[in-house]
Amino acid sequence: xxxxxxxxxxxxxxxxxxxxxxxxxxxxxxxxxxxxxxxxxxxxxxxxxxxxxxxxxxxxxxxxxxxxxxxxxxxxxxxxxxxxxxxxxxxxxxxxxxxxxxxxxxxxxxxxxxxxxxxxxxxxxxxxxxxxxxxxxxxxxxxxxxxxxxxxxxxxxxxxxxxxxxxxxxxxxxxxxxxxxxxxxxxxxxxxxxxxxxxxxxxxxxxxxxxxxxxxxxxxxxxxxxxxxxxxxxxxxxxxxxxxxxxxxxxxxxxxxxxxxxxxxxxxxxxxxxxxxxxxxxxxxxxxxxxxxxxxxxxxxxxxxxxxxxxxxxxxxxxxxxxxxxxxxxxxxxxxxxxxxxxxxxxxxxxxxxxxxxxxxxxxxxxxxxxxxxxxxxxxxxxxxxxxxxxxxxxxxxxxxxxxxxx
Amino acid sequence: xxxxxxxxxxxxxxxxxxxxxxxxxxxxxxxxxxxxxxxxxxxxxxxxxxxxxxxxxxxxxxxxxxxxxxxxxxxxxxxxxxxxxxxxxxxxxxxxxxxxxxxxxxxxxxxxxxxxxxxxxxxxxxxxxxxxxxxxxxxxxxxxxxxxxxxxxxxxxxxxxxxxxxxxxxxxxxxxxxxxxxxxxxxxxxxxxxxxxxxxxxxxxxxxxxxxxxxxxxxxxxxxxxxxxxxxxxxxxxxxxxxxxxxxxxxxxxxxxxxxxxxxxxxxxxxxxxxxxxxxxxxxxxxxxxxxxxxxxxxxxxxxxxxxxxxxxxxxxxxxxxxxxxxxxxxxxxxxxxxxxxxxxxxxxxxxxxxxxxxxxxxxxxxxxxxxxxxxxxxxxxxxxxxxxxxxxxxxxxxxxxxxxxxxxxxxxxxxxxxxxxxxxxxxxxxxxxxxxxxxxxxxxxxxxxxxxxxxxxxxxxxxxxxxxxxxxxxxxxxxxxxxxxxxxxxxxxxxxxxxxxxxxxxxxxxxxxxxxxx
Numbered sequence: 001x002x003x004x005x006x007x008x009x010x011x012x013x014x015x016x017x018x019x020x021x022x023x024x025x026x027x028x029x030x031x032x033x034x035x036x037x038x039x040x041x042x043x044x045x046x047x048x049x050x051x052x053x054x055x056x057x058x059x060x061x062x063x064x065x066x067x068x069x070x071x072x073x074x075x076x077x078x079x080x081x082x083x084x085x086x087x088x089x090x091x092x093x094x095x096x097x098x099x100x101x102x103x104x105x106x107x108x109x110x111x112x113x114x115x116x117x118x119x120x121x122x123x124x125x126x127x128x129x130x131x132x133x134x135x136x137x138x139x140x141x142x143x144x145x146x147x148x149x150x151x152x153x154x155x156x157x158x159x160x161x162x163x164x165x166x167x168x169x170x171x172x173x174x175x176x177x178x179x180x181x182x183x184x185x186x187x188x189x190x191x192x193x194x195x196x197x198x199x200x201x202x203x204x205x206x207x208x209x210x211x212x213x214x215x216x217x218x219x220x221x222x223x224x225x226x227x228x229x230x231x232x233x234x235x236x237x238x239x240x241x242x243x244x245x246x247x248x249x250x251x252x253x254x255x256x257x258x259x260x261x262x263x264x265x266x267x268x269x270x271x272x273x274x275x276x277x278x279x280x281x282x283x284x285x286x287x288x289x290x291x292x293x294x295x296x297x298x299x300x301x302x303x304x305x306x307x308x309x310x311x312x313x314x315x316x317x318x319x320x321x322x323x324x325x326x327x328x329x330x331x332x333x334x335x336x337x338x339x340x341x342x343x344x345x346x347x348x349x350x351x352x353x354x355x356x357x358x359x360x361x362x363x364x365x366x367x368x369x370x371x372x373x374x375x376x377x378x379x380x381x382x383x384x385x386x387x388x389x390x391x392x393x394x395x396x397x398x399x400x401x402x403x404x405x406x407x
Numbered sequence: 408x409x410x411x412x413x414x415x416x417x418x419x420x421x422x423x424x425x426x427x428x429x430x431x432x433x434x435x436x437x438x439x440x441x442x443x444x445x446x447x448x449x450x451x452x453x454x455x456x457x458x459x460x461x462x463x464x465x466x467x468x469x470x471x472x473x474x475x476x477x478x479x480x481x482x483x484x485x486x487x488x489x490x491x492x493x494x495x496x497x498x499x500x501x502x503x504x505x506x507x508x509x510x511x512x513x514x515x516x517x518x519x520x521x522x523x524x525x526x527x528x529x530x531x532x533x534x535x536x537x538x539x540x541x542x543x544x545x546x547x548x549x550x551x552x553x554x555x556x557x558x559x560x561x562x563x564x565x566x567x568x569x570x571x572x573x574x575x576x577x578x579x580x581x582x583x584x585x586x587x588x589x590x591x592x593x594x595x596x597x598x599x600x601x602x603x604x605x606x607x608x609x610x611x612x613x614x615x616x617x618x619x620x621x622x623x624x625x626x627x628x629x630x631x632x633x634x635x636x637x638x639x640x641x642x643x644x645x646x647x648x649x650x651x652x653x654x655x656x657x658x659x660x661x662x663x664x665x666x667x668x669x670x671x672x673x674x675x676x677x678x679x680x681x682x683x684x685x686x687x688x689x690x691x692x693x694x695x696x697x698x699x700x701x702x703x704x705x706x707x708x709x710x711x712x713x714x715x716x717x718x719x720x721x722x723x724x725x726x727x728x729x730x731x732x733x734x735x736x737x738x739x740x741x742x743x744x745x746x747x748x749x750x751x752x753x754x755x756x757x758x759x760x761x762x763x764x765x766x767x768x769x770x771x772x773x774x775x776x777x778x779x780x781x782x783x784x785x786x787x788x789x790x791x792x793x794x795x796x797x798x799x800x801x802x803x804x805x806x807x808x809x810x811x812x813x814x815x816x817x818x819x820x821x822x823x824x825x826x827x828x829x830x831x832x833x834x835x836x837x838x839x840x841x842x843x844x845x846x847x848x849x850x851x852x853x854x855x856x857x858x859x860x861x862x863x864x865x866x867x868x869x870x871x872x873x874x875x876x877x878x879x880x881x882x883x884x885x886x887x888x889x890x891x892x893x894x895x896x897x898x899x900x901x902x903x904x905x906x907x908x909x910x911x912x913x914x915x916x917x918x919x920x921x922x923x924x925x926x
Contacts, residue, residue, distance in 0.1 A: 014829060015829055015830075036829065037799065037800070037829065037830045037831060037897075037901065038797060039800045039829070040800060040830075040897035040898050040900075041830055041894075041895060041898070042895060042898075043898065045893050046559070055410070068829065069828070069829020069830040069831065070830065071893055071894065072831075072894075072895060073831055086430075121781070123499060128827075128893075129854070132663065132666070132854040132855050133662065133854075134666075165893070167855075167889065167893065168855075175589065331664075332543045333662035333663075334662055334665065337669070396877070397876065397877020397879075398876065398877060399877060
């Protein structure tokens with residue numbers, strides 16, 4: 001690959017690396033590394049740099065790295081971004097992605113969705129740390145938190161993070177840019193090839209949009225040799241139109257497993273004022289909930305924006321839970337524990353869940369078609385809800401004696 | 408060459424220093440050192456005043472000569488202006504080859520201690536830590552004689568045993584009277600407890616009190632008593648208040664550190680030792696401060712009160728005291744101005760001698776009564792050994808402080824650290840420098856999980872308590888593997904054969920040495 005002009009990628013912030021690359025026509029490779037961990041990792045860094053250059057078939061370049069303790073996947077990402085910028089090309093995600101395939105672990109239990117934390121795809125330090133917080137779902141963001149000029153670099157960071165920095169077995173999402181943005185196709189390619197559990201689509205307003213995205217995802221899955229349909233979709237509902245069409249959106253495609261309310265954009269579209277009490281989104285919350293319940297998928301409540309008001313958050317998330325939501329989007333790690341704890345089931349709920357599962361199990365043993373408990377039918381959603389309740393209890397550190405149906 | 412109880416190969420001697428290899432923490436066969444003192448008899452001056460006009464004059468009158476040992480306390484932290492002034496005076500007087508033996512060397516830059524080593528004023532150093540520029544220079548091979556590093560509890564032991572005989576002690580005080588009664592609790596440069604200098608006052612050949620705040624006789628409170636003081640010097644300025652610790656130490660907002668801190672409080676609250684009358688030491692690092700706050704929340708929620716908090720005291724511990732959550736604060740050091748002034752304001756907030764705080768070789772030290780001790784570390788290895796001195800590339804980053812003392816003394820010692828810092832793994836196979844033996848570490852708390860030490864005396868009990876509370880644990884090997892999977896395996900630090908630091912354990916045995924790093 002021919003480099004056309006000098007380019008820079010990355011920053012001088014902690015846990016990041018700044019790569020400056022120049023064409024070096026006919027002069028071979030010239031690599032300089034400045035690093036706070038040079039004594040321990042100088043050789044490893046050099047190897048990664050050479051590896052990325054070789055993968056792009058760049059044989060003539062002068063590369064200058066200023067490393068602030070970046071992990072290998074960050075160095076790789078910054079190198080890839082710098083080369084693509086210097087060569088004015090985009091990355092072949094489908095081809096580039098075949099070198100190493102991440103095994104998606106089979107979720108034996110129902111995945112919890114109490115908290116989904118947005119992590120900016122332009123911050124290596126936040127991405128490095130976010131895997132360790134107590135959030136159930138981690139959403140690497142390519143959209144609002146990434147400036148236009150960094151969209152390309154963020155794709156590399158997110159792609160490599162999902163593939164190589166998948167430390168604890170968390171449910172991982174990537175929020176791509178919206179269906180009408182110029183970035184959608186490349187975002188989808190990068191995101192699908194990274195193999196997250198799900199994609200989160202911003203500002204969905206119709207079933208048709210979901211179906212188009214699902215089709216594009218299937219195309220990429222096919223090209224990349226991935227299992228078709230393995231990647232789930234979460235749709236952000238953040239406008240009055242999205243609310244009006246919430247029911248159709250929820251049932252638009254088998255990939256859709258959750259709707260998530262976005263309150264800020266929704267209130268803007270309504271000419272409403274956002275308040276902490278949230279009466280202005282009360283209808284929207286219920287509309288999303290009803291859509292999800294009728295489709296049998298999960299409902300995720302809106303962000304509580306004031307990250308310094310944990311008491312306010314607590315009050316808000318109690319309402320979230322009482323209304324019936326399965327979880328809430330959070331924008332700061334300190335919000336995680338407050339939200340998680342609100343989703344801790346009561347003793348009564350746990351006991352009921354255990355009885356539901358016992359009855360369902362008994363039904364299976366006796367090969368009964370319909371199972372009842374206390375005179376009510378137990379259908380699949382009720383059983384799933386019981387499993388979720390026990391999972392939430394377990395996640396909250398509650399020991400569940402006797403029956404471990406989810407194991 | 409002998410191998411000590413933590414597996415380190417040590418030479419039999421380094422120069423004149425004869426190495427006694429570390430034998431383990433067992434109290435059996437412990438040899439009690441003799442207690443000797445360098446203290447000299449003297450009478451009150453006939454004038455009734457001990458005030459001398461200049462530092463030079465005091466130094467001359469005290470009889471400080473080439474090759475002698477001088478000492479300081481580190482309670483002014485990075486705001487200290489005394490060490491620099493005294494060493495400059497020594498240099499002006501042409502005194503050479505001093506042994507510099509402060510309780511700790513903090514990072515002071517103007518002037519730097521390195522300058523006094525380079526010009527020959529100092530040729531030996533013994534302290535609990537050598538932070539900053541000096542530390543880096545020492546690791547690079549600045550000194551001919553290795554620096555002896557001792558935890559807080561080992562210093563009074565070494566002084567009383569005659570291993571560290573102090574000729575002249577310079578004691579900075581934020582207030583003093585003409586007869587030498589002195590304190591750190593009042594005045595514009597108050598630093599709080601002077602606990603680290605008590606042993607110097609009672610053991611040194613000569614004692615010089617230095618203040619910028621000469622008050623009417625008698626200076627109250629009396630931290631350092633006039634009966635031990637030979638001279639008093641008034642200088643223009645002894646410290647920079649902002650750097651001594653202005654205001655209250657602030658809480659971190661790093662979410663990773665907060666999570667670790669919360670987990671530490673979770674562990675403490677889960678323990679059966681967390682009950683009315685329990686005791687704790689949390690320290691002053693970013694994670695420690697946050698941990699103190701979380702602990703206070705648990706105490707309020709469960710209505711549990713502590714009997715005492717020990718060691719370096721911070722504003723938020725004083726706050727707990729004011730809320731009646733802790734009955735007594737025992738301060739060997741005061742980490743901020745709130746804590747510094749609290750001693751004079753409250754009967755149950757007490758300045759304590761570092762020796763009673765941490766010296767195992769006395770008739771009982773207070774940290775043996777601790778239930779919980781929270782300790783920071785730079786590295787921990789799969790044997791739970793702690794490195795609290797050196798960074799990933801062998802640079803000097805910390806001090807021993809009371810770490811090894813607290814780990815052994817407290818029932819449950821809890822180490823806090825992130826598993827990686829940048830690309831540097833901090834849970835490793837072998838720490839670069841062993842400072843605290845793994846046998847004394849009960850719990851390691853990281854952002855990636857809690858690991859219990861199966862060799863610790865409280866292991867079974869803790870395991871049961873944590874399980875009961877629903878706190879998940881992981882193995883230390885898992886944490887190590889996880890860290891390495893993120894960072895890759897670092898290349899080992901290359902060293903020469905030259906020993907630049909000797910790391911003593913509480914009993915004066917050698918737990919490790921630091922060799923010169925090859926650059």
